[in-house]
Amino acid sequence: MSKPPKPRHIFIKPDPSYWRVLGNFVEAFANLEAMMFQSLKFHAGVDTDIARALFSGTRVDAAMQYIRRIWEVRPIAPGRKADMENMFAQIKLMSDLRNKIIHYGTFVTSDKGRITSTIVRALTPDRVEEHRASKKDLNAMIDDIRLINTALAWDYVPLPIPAELSTAHQQTPALLQPWKYKPEQPTARQKAAQGKKVSPRRG
Numbered sequence: 001m002s003k004p005p006k007p008r009h010i011f012i013k014p015d016p017s018y019w020r021v022l023g024n025f026v027e028a029f030a031n032l033e034a035m036m037f038q039s040l041k042f043h044a045g046v047d048t049d050i051a052r053a054l055f056s057g058t059r060v061d062a063a064m065q066y067i068r069r070i071w072e073v074r075p076i077a078p079g080r081k082a083d084m085e086n087m088f089a090q091i092k093l094m095s096d097l098r099n100k101i102i103h104y105g106t107f108v109t110s111d112k113g114r115i116t117s118t119i120v121r122a123l124t125p126d127r128v129e130e131h132r133a134s135k136k137d138l139n140a141m142i143d144d145i146r147l148i149n150t151a152l153a154w155d156y157v158p159l160p161i162p163a164e165l166s167t168a169h170q171q172t173p174a175l176l177q178p179w180k181y182k183p184e185q186p187t188a189r190q191k192a193a194q195g196k197k198v199s200p201r202r203g
Contacts, residue, residue: 006110009109016058018114024142025098025142032149039152040063040066043076061095064088091180094141097141100133102134112132115130117130132184140181144180
């Protein structure tokens, strides 16, 4: 017989070292938002004054969608688009976790360490979402943001291209490195719950 699972214990206490890393991450994400503004301005082909008038309040998720819409009428090179989509996918992961941390907070559990959870606001238990939010995860995202900022700047900041880089990656050498932040994979139970949430209504 398998042993029954141990009860989960939750710890909420001051953690200055975590708060320091969290502050660094929040600052890094703000810098990413500034870079996304510059990228949106570049792809839209407008000057700074027009960009400020149109996009001053645009967050990263909306900026990515605007840029994709611009590509529909002003296509870019396939290799560059693939690199951008690679960055956008990682930005989306980090943005989702950032929003959960900022709006739901975090706490330490005996089984998973520090997490962010929707348990206080989820309507039913099967809709509860939780994600790791450790110092290791935050530092990994900070490193990824640095790579992305460098890669985004490649469009409008002239930088020397190392001769050894292949033609396919000459625009974004930063992306030759793998992403450091990798979210945990959902369990079978979590996948089943997600399937229930997206099932279409009848009637």
